[in-house]
Amino acid sequence: MGKRGEWQVNSLAAGRELLRGEVVDCLPDGRGVVRSAGKTVFVEAAITGELVDFRVRRRRRRYDEAELVAVASPSPDRVQPRCSVYGRCGGCSLQHLSPAAQLALKQRNLLDNLERIGRLQPEQVLPALRGPAWGYRRKARLAARLVAAKGRVLVGFRERHQPFVTDCLRCETLHPRVGERLGELSALLGSLSIADRIPQLEVAVGDQVAVLALRTLAPPADADIEQLRDWQAASGLRIYLQPGGPQTLAPLPGEPRAQLSYRLAEHAVEIAFEPGDFIQVNAALNERLVSQAIELLAAGPRDTVVDLYCGLGNFSLPLARAAGEVVGVELAPEMCRRAAANALRSGITNARFVTGDLRAADALQGLEALRPTRVLLDPPRSGAAEVLGLLGRWRAERIVYVSCHPGTLARDAGRLCSEYGYRLAAAGVLDMFPQTSHVESIALLCAE
Numbered sequence: 001m002g003k004r005g006e007w008q009v010n011s012l013a014a015g016r017e018l019l020r021g022e023v024v025d026c027l028p029d030g031r032g033v034v035r036s037a038g039k040t041v042f043v044e045a046a047i048t049g050e051l052v053d054f055r056v057r058r059r060r061r062r063y064d065e066a067e068l069v070a071v072a073s074p075s076p077d078r079v080q081p082r083c084s085v086y087g088r089c090g091g092c093s094l095q096h097l098s099p100a101a102q103l104a105l106k107q108r109n110l111l112d113n114l115e116r117i118g119r120l121q122p123e124q125v126l127p128a129l130r131g132p133a134w135g136y137r138r139k140a141r142l143a144a145r146l147v148a149a150k151g152r153v154l155v156g157f158r159e160r161h162q163p164f165v166t167d168c169l170r171c172e173t174l175h176p177r178v179g180e181r182l183g184e185l186s187a188l189l190g191s192l193s194i195a196d197r198i199p200q201l202e203v204a205v206g207d208q209v210a211v212l213a214l215r216t217l218a219p220p221a222d223a224d225i226e227q228l229r230d231w232q233a234a235s236g237l238r239i240y241l242q243p244g245g246p247q248t249l250a251p252l253p254g255e256p257r258a259q260l261s262y263r264l265a266e267h268a269v270e271i272a273f274e275p276g277d278f279i280q281v282n283a284a285l286n287e288r289l290v291s292q293a294i295e296l297l298a299a300g301p302r303d304t305v306v307d308l309y310c311g312l313g314n315f316s317l318p319l320a321r322a323a324g325e326v327v328g329v330e331l332a333p334e335m336c337r338r339a340a341a342n343a344l345r346s347g348i349t350n351a352r353f354v355t356g357d358l359r360a361a362d363a364l365q366g367l368e369a370l371r372p373t374r375v376l377l378d379p380p381r382s383g384a385a386e387v388l389g390l391l392g393r394w395r396a397e398r399i400v401y402v403s404c405h406p407g408t409l410a411r412d413a414g415r416l417c418s419e420y421g422y423r424l425a426a427a428g429v430l431d432m433f434p435q436t437s438h439v440e441s442i443a444l445l446c447a448e
């Protein structure tokens with residue numbers, strides 16, 4: 001907070017004309033909308049209702065992009081960002097908003113998308129599911145780069161408008177086992193003979209074990225391997241190397257594979273995974289999401305449930321505790337195999353897993369005969385346009401759609417309602433990615 005209650009922000013567009021305006025709206029990524037000299041200006045980290053000073057960073061034909069310089073009248077929703085590199089690092093864009101205001105923004109984003117794209121209003125807006133706002137991120141891809149001018153390897157997310165790696169020593173959203181060690185990792189990578197040949201690291205944190213997978217563009221020397229081994233022993237984190245494609249990902253020479261897994265305690269399920277597998281980013285929120293999905297789907301012993309885009313069985317296995325039968329469908333054969341192994345490990349015998357590309361007509365045809373009474377789907381960001389016809393023919397009583405992209409959810413839900421006889425009974429957001437603009441949501445569609 002600056003003098004007279006103003007918020008001061010370090011300006012990167014120094015020297016440009018300083019402008020002042022009122023923020024009339026807020027975009028999902030945290031930018032405020034200001035009208036200035038007849039043009040729309042998107043001002044970073046500005047909140048509706050605030051009077052802000054800004055400098056234009058980039059002019060475009062229909063709008064300008066601006067940097068926030070100071071806030072003359074701060075919104076009650078404004079909070080002090082926790083992270084010292086907030087504004088520069090591209091990892092977060094909502095740290096200046098209180099957690100409640102972040103969720104309200106995400107909920108508005110979902111409802112706007114449903115209305116604008118799907119022409120839908122949910123009969124019930126579900127209360128937002130919440131979890132820890134910091135240190136939640138158990139899966140991430142970090143960039144690494146040896147920067148001669150700084151004399152060290154930078155490890156972190158990329159900068160917001162630049163290809164550079166953010167210079168930081170810790171990350172507040174990453175799981176603390178990794179987030180508190182970025183400085184240590186920087187020193188470790190800097191000590192290797194291939195310091196300039198490691199462009200990225202994959203982070204995978206299980207309940208007991210965490211893995212850092214280093215993408216290597218040149219073979220490490222023996223001394224490097226020993227160095228990594230020593231750090232591994234001291235830190236308790238496992239190091240993997242990935243010299244080529246995803247199939248080359250492996251522990252240090254001579255070491256066993258890490259036993260990564262997470263538990264869904266309420267459902268007595270354990271999900272084992274490999275460092276490259278998709279898992280939901282936020283462990284606490286995932287547990288709540290799974291429970292909510294099960295509640296909304298309301299499957300009983302007489303129900304056959306199909307879980308499309310099932311991954312490792314994150315929803316299928318808990319669902320199998322209540323349903324008669326569950327069939328999971330997943331593109332990646334190795335994830336399908338691991339889902340089946342996860343069923344065995346949890347003593348579940350009424351779930352099976354089918355490998356199939358849900359964009360492909362022959363895979364969809366193969367699923368036609370299933371005729372489930374309940375369907376759960378959790379597609380990638382591109383949505384599930386290709387499976388809507390199949391869903392229409394199945395006509396399950398309930399469909400629960402979990403989505404990481406409100407636009408494609410709205411598009412698909414709109415078609416399920418307008419073309420395939422469903423109604424949008426409920427929809428809501430969940431705080432899977434606090435501090436960032438990512439919106440995770442869930443919708444219940446019921447057959448009319």
Ligand SMILES: C[S@@+](CC[C@H](N)C(=O)[O-])C[C@H]1O[C@@H](n2cnc3c(N)ncnc32)[C@H](O)[C@@H]1O
Nearest residue numbers: 278309310311314330331357358359378379380
């Ligand atoms: C958002 S993840 C959800 C995974 C799982 N439901 C979970 O909660 O962990 C989407 C999953 O869809 C799979 N997938 C992506 N494209 C696919 C396709 N065309 N056909 C089938 N599965 C696909 C991915 O491999 C990934 O496991």
